[in-house]
Amino acid sequence: MRGYLVRPGKAPGKLPGILVVHENRGLNPYIEDVARRLGTENFMAFAPDGLTSVGGYPGDDEKGGSAFQKV
Structure with a gap:
């Protein structure tokens, strides 16, 4: 899992x-x-990217919300 440390x-x-x-x-x-x-x-502080399995945060919150449904 990727994230921000x-x-x-x-x-x-x-x-x-x-x-x-x-x-x-x-x-x-x-x-x-x-x-x-x-x-x-x-x-x-560590902030994991819960969207790692689907390519990570797509750069847009709306697209991120759609991607989260695929996790």
Whole structure:
């Protein structure tokens, strides 16, 4: 499964982690931004792309919603 991993650049040692789960549209830019914002707060964040098995987020939320029905 593909996804988007964010880790703060200068964080020492272990970090708390958060799994960022998207709605039925796939790993869109908004979800990536949520993960980035968590990184700025010293969290490691991973946002998996639930549409990986059907080619990943298609770049459009409406198409992503249609693709999600095929998963």
